[in-house]
Amino acid sequence: MxxxxxxxxxxxxxxxxxxxxxxxxxxxxxIGSFDVATGxxxxxxxxxxxxxxxxxxxxxxxxxPCNDLGILWRDxxxxxxxxxxxxxxxxxxxxxQIGTAPLLPKPGPSLMIPGNPAELPVLQGWDFGVRxxxxxxxxxxxxxxxxxxxxxxxxxGREAMPLTRTLGGEILRAPHPEAIPFLFLTRASxxxxxxxxxxxxxxxxxxxxxxxxxxxxxxxxxxxxLFSTDTxxxxxxxxxxxxxxxxxxxx
Numbered sequence: 001m002x003x004x005x006x007x008x009x010x011x012x013x014x015x016x017x018x019x020x021x022x023x024x025x026x027x028x029x030x031i032g033s034f035d036v037a038t039g040x041x042x043x044x045x046x047x048x049x050x051x052x053x054x055x056x057x058x059x060x061x062x063x064x065p066c067n068d069l070g071i072l073w074r075d076x077x078x079x080x081x082x083x084x085x086x087x088x089x090x091x092x093x094x095x096x097q098i099g100t101a102p103l104l105p106k107p108g109p110s111l112m113i114p115g116n117p118a119e120l121p122v123l124q125g126w127d128f129g130v131r132x133x134x135x136x137x138x139x140x141x142x143x144x145x146x147x148x149x150x151x152x153x154x155x156x157g158r159e160a161m162p163l164t165r166t167l168g169g170e171i172l173r174a175p176h177p178e179a180i181p182f183l184f185l186t187r188a189s190x191x192x193x194x195x196x197x198x199x200x201x202x203x204x205x206x207x208x209x210x211x212x213x214x215x216x217x218x219x220x221x222x223x224x225x226l227f228s229t230d231t232x233x234x235x236x237x238x239x240x241x242x243x244x245x246x247x248x249x250x251x
Contacts, residue, residue: 011227011238014194017187018180021050025063026100027169028151028182032081036135039087039122043098043151045184046169047078063172063181089113091125092141096153100184100193112245151182157251164248167198202250209246213239219246 017023026045034041050061067078084098095117097104107118126139135146142163143156154165168182184195201207206218214234215222226242 009229011225011229013225013227015196015223015225017194018185018196019050019061020188021061022188023049024186024188025049025183026080026186027063027065027172028166029079029169030150031146034086034135034146036128037122038085040083040085042081043084044079044081048172048183063177086146087117087120087122088126088137088139089117089120089124091139093125094144094155098195098197100186100195161250162202163250164199164201167200204249206249207246208249209243211239211243212241213237 018025025048027048029044029046032042032044047066048063049066051064053060053062082099082101083104084096085104086097087095089095090113093113095110095113099105108116110117113120123137126137129136129138131145134148137144140158142158143160145154145156146152147154150170151168152166152170155163157163166182167179171177171179171181180196180198182196182198184193186193201220205220207220208217210219210224210226213219213224214231215237222237224237224239224242226239226244228240228242229238231238231240
């Protein structure tokens with residue numbers, strides 16, 4: 001049954017704002033500072049906007065950096081620096097919190113972590129060290145490594161098997177970039193903000209989860225809008241019971 005935005009049973013898809021040319025997008029550029037003892041630091045973001053590009057008789061848009069957002073009185077920074085935190089509440093567990101404002105939300109209980117994360121030590125079941133000049137955290141289940149300079153986190157499994165890594169602004173240097181980098185957008189309509197957390201997938205890797213849906217079990221390549229709707233049919237990509245949790249075939 002055809003529907004249109006504004007109907008009560010229509011899923012709200014925040015990702016549609018991502019490709020509007022008037023939105024301000026800020027790509028994760030580099031790590032400004034980081035304190036290993038507290039697990040707190042800052043990320044520098046670089047302003048980008050969609051720009052038209054024509055080549056070989058076709059037209060498309062490309063995400064390009066901009067030094068002037070054209071905001072009245074120039075009160076909008078083009079390279080803001082906001083806080084983030086990295087903690088390890090248990091063996092094999094990593095908690096990454098990223099702010100898009102000068103202050104992170106006050107810590108509190110989490111549905112994914114036993115107890116109150118604010119009361120747990122920064123390192124619990126993990127060891128910290130510096131390997132090949134990079135900050136590294138390790139436990140029996142794997143290892144996390146932080147890049148120097150450019151924003152980047154790499155996750156490894158047992159025996160240093162690569163699992164995933166963040167995709168920052170470096171992917172935009174490709175001749176024809178298709179992936180969306182790690183960024184946040186500031187909506188022109190109300191200045192609200194949303195993060196696009198972009199991570200790599202390995203060839204052949206499969207993703208499943210995110211609740212009850214009627215599409216293929218392997219969710220890789222699908223767009224899942226986690227919004228509860230009364231689907232009334234199984235011939236739909238809408239979700240009746242969305243769950244913000246998924247697992248990978250690689251662990």
